[in-house]
Structure formats: C-alpha cells, structure tokens
Amino acid sequence: MKRFANRRDAGRALAARLAKRAWHDPLVLGLPRGGVPVAAEVARTLNAELDVVVARKIGAPNHPEYGVGAVTADGEPIYDAAVLRTLGLTEGQMTDACDRERAEATRRTALYRQHRPAPRVEGRDVVVVDDGLATGVTARAALHSLEQLRPHRVVLAVPVAARESLASFGEPVVALLVPRGFGAVSRWYDNFEQLSDAEVLEVLDHRER
Structure with a gap:
C-alpha cells in the first residue's frame, strides 16, 4: 500500500481528493502540530482560509x-x-x-494565532485536517467544539486512518488510506519527523504570502 514521502506530500494527495468536491466559503483548520503542513496544502488547493484548531x-x-x-x-x-x-x-x-x-x-x-482574531466558522464549510487518525479522540473533540459554532458543515480529512477508529465518527471521514494493519500513523510516512512550534508558525506565516 502507498506511503507518503512526508506531510506535504500527503497534503497534496489529500487536497487532490478534496478538490473534487464543491465547498461553500471553505475554512481549513489544521490540528497542530502535524496536521498543519497537511492542512496548508489543502488550503492552497481549495483557495481557502487556513487556521488551527487545538485539541489536547x-x-x-x-x-x-x-x-x-x-x-x-x-x-x-x-x-x-x-x-x-x-x-x-x-x-x-x-x-x-x-x-x-x-x-x-x-x-x-x-501562540499559533499570534494575535490574529479567530476565523469565522458560522455558515462555512470547515475542513479539519490531521496527518493521520489513530484513536481519533482529539479529532472528535475538535469536531464537537466546532459544531457548536454553527458551521454549514464540518468534514474531517486525513491521509491515513485506523479502520476501527472511523466508526466513532457520526459523519463520514475523508481518508485516503484505511489499511488493515494500521500500526501507527508514522508507519505510512517515509519522513515523519516531529515538528516544533516554530515550524508550525512558519507554515502559518506563509498563508498570507
């Protein structure tokens, strides 16, 4: 089964899948840290606003x-x-x-917003992006929080997901790979280095350039 070279490669592949859909005023939110570079590629392709949603x-x-x-x-x-x-x-x-x-x-x-106001969620299509879905608990917390803000719809999109975790989501999840032997998210990347806050901020800074 396919592996991704790195998070940006995964983001480009995920963006290509998502670009086949119609989106209403899209907002792309990356789950830091690893989801942000994936989300940046999605936002670029969809010509969407990029920001973060932090779940701990x-x-x-x-x-x-x-x-x-x-x-x-x-x-x-x-x-x-x-x-x-x-x-x-x-x-x-x-x-x-x-x-x-x-x-x-x-x-x-x-820290990640750097004094920028929170993006408007109400009435928009919101795409929550992570670099992979293992247990899914942080993604579920993020989706639950966003649903209280009355978006048009919320979609979770990941390059790879554990099959058993998908059942915990009420709405369909966009996942490129759903392998039988999931193991760990890192298994599906050639390069899965941990990101620093500085690297996340660098990705977010490029959204306005």
Whole structure:
C-alpha cells in the first residue's frame, strides 16, 4: 500500500481528493502540530482560509501518556467511555487533568494565532485536517467544539486512518488510506519527523504570502 514521502506530500494527495468536491466559503483548520503542513496544502488547493484548531489529549491519572479523552480551548471534553470503564475512572475524576489540558490548548491557540482574531466558522464549510487518525479522540473533540459554532458543515480529512477508529465518527471521514494493519500513523510516512512550534508558525506565516 502507498506511503507518503512526508506531510506535504500527503497534503497534496489529500487536497487532490478534496478538490473534487464543491465547498461553500471553505475554512481549513489544521490540528497542530502535524496536521498543519497537511492542512496548508489543502488550503492552497481549495483557495481557502487556513487556521488551527487545538485539541489536547487528556491523560489518565498517574499515566498521562494513556489518553482517555481530549478537550479544546473552548469546547466540552470528549471521553472514551470504554477506556474510562477499563481503568475504573469517572469523568468527574478527570476534572483537574481536563482543566490543565484546556489551559494548554488556550495557550497554544494564542501562540499559533499570534494575535490574529479567530476565523469565522458560522455558515462555512470547515475542513479539519490531521496527518493521520489513530484513536481519533482529539479529532472528535475538535469536531464537537466546532459544531457548536454553527458551521454549514464540518468534514474531517486525513491521509491515513485506523479502520476501527472511523466508526466513532457520526459523519463520514475523508481518508485516503484505511489499511488493515494500521500500526501507527508514522508507519505510512517515509519522513515523519516531529515538528516544533516554530515550524508550525512558519507554515502559518506563509498563508498570507
């Protein structure tokens, strides 16, 4: 099955698929960090406004790397009920962790926007882009947050997705690859280096040039 050379290559391939659709006043939002260079290629092809939507994974107490949910700066948290049950946790026990991640999402949103106002969402077609879909919890938090802002429609678009994660989305997801043996997002890229905040800002700065 095809692999992508890097995130920009994946973005160009994803953009070609999305360009076959009609879009109403499109807004493309990348999920930082890895989703931003993918989103930039989509926005360029669709001649759309580019911005970010920041969603932070909520980690289990004493095991922060074990994600049980996700939250944006201004949306309600989304939890994986099955994971909470497995760990014997309740949503109420996650309040402190949720508050920390919401604060970090707020900080990162301000960092990436650099004093620019938030884009208008109401009445527009919004395309949320990431570099891949593994558990899908951060993407679901982002979509839930955006749906409260009354867009015309919201579409999640990714170069590659885990088959089992697609079922958690009420709306269809645009995914170029849905491999049986997913493994990890990085497996489907030749170059999957981690991005810095400075690199994300550089991509976003180019949107106005």
